[in-house]
Amino acid sequence: MYYHEIISADDKQLPVKIIIHQGPDTNIPRHWHRSLELSFTLQGSIDDFFIGDRHYKTKAGDLLMINSDQIHSVTFPRKNRIEEKNQALTILFPYAFCLKYIPKFNYRTFAVQPTKEMKEAREIKRLQQLLTELFQIKINRTSLSELKEISIIFEVLYWLCLRASTTSSKKIHLNSQPSSFEKLDEILSYIQDNLKTNITLASVSDHFGFSYNYFSRFFKNNMGIDFSSYVNRSRTQEAFRSINENKFQTVKSISQKAGFSNQQSFIREFKNNYDITPGEYIKKLRRLS
CATH class of the missing domain: 2.60.120.10 (Jelly Rolls)
Known part of the structure; x- marks a missing residue:
């Protein structure tokens, strides 16, 4: 494993x-x-x-x-x-x-x-x-x-x-990896492309033709993290990059652009990942500029 x-x-x-x-x-x-x-x-x-x-x-x-x-x-x-x-x-x-x-x-x-x-x-x-x-x-x-x-x-x-x-003319798949990695890579690419939409475990499992319960187990077993936590962390990383590119955005607009439906959830996830709230981080960047 x-x-x-x-x-x-x-x-x-x-x-x-x-x-x-x-x-x-x-x-x-x-x-x-x-x-x-x-x-x-x-x-x-x-x-x-x-x-x-x-x-x-x-x-x-x-x-x-x-x-x-x-x-x-x-x-x-x-x-x-x-x-x-x-x-x-x-x-x-x-x-x-x-x-x-x-x-x-x-x-x-x-x-x-x-x-x-x-x-x-x-x-x-x-x-x-x-x-x-x-x-x-x-x-x-x-x-x-x-x-x-x-x-x-x-x-x-x-x-x-x-x-x-x-x-290469074709997308790279490394032969040394288990075949399930190719499917997982396809799934992760799909998630990355749809982070700003209302993506859910149900919608992704349906898109790839998996049952809800099977896909939930498959994802966690291979990623070591559940689907929702992975999506929230990925959205938080997108928000972090967005702030660094433009420090004059509001927390609300950043949250929405990253795909969060709830601003408080975004603030909590950001603090968990970076030990600072998005608002505090924006102020820090503005002071340094």
Whole structure:
């Protein structure tokens, strides 16, 4: 059983999620998410990075890409978790962000060549420099850190699209995944396209020809979250992005555009996800502008 992870952007104006790894290493069980993920090892190594159907061992300078919906995990031997001082950086590009900024995202596959095959290439060195700089910015904060982070994120994304991706004439389905994932991906795409409508468990199960009870079990078993909670969280993420794009909206209009029928439900969901109410977050952004 693999668990599904819902990726949200950082609780700032940053449109992606950045994770700094240093100190004691922790195993990450097999899971999947719809986001595009980039892993960069700065120091030490990752003993077993499983992606799809392959196992990788990284060293300092290595980069790995995890495509949308691809099953992956990280495993460290017990002794290495204590003895070796590792440093790594993970960037998660949320699915909606990828759809907005990456042309033909659902028809694109990403892969970074092993550095031993490209160690003399200026292009890979530039990407390593950008990610090292991003790592340092996350540790040593200044008043301009967020601005620089955004600049680096889009340069990294441009590099990946230009030099580390290929496109297909057909929508990408990764063969290493169970067949049920293809149907689930279709369902999630349908939900994403209809978030602003009165989408319900009954309407989606009917659209895909499932019984209500079967679809309810199928969704929760594969996503680790019930249908209503997933829809509300996805709508909240859309609202978060909408606020960052335009901080002069009202809470009511944001709630309605995100697909919430009840403003209080929206405020409660937003607070649960971001530890701040939408009204407070809007005021915060206005003060910073």
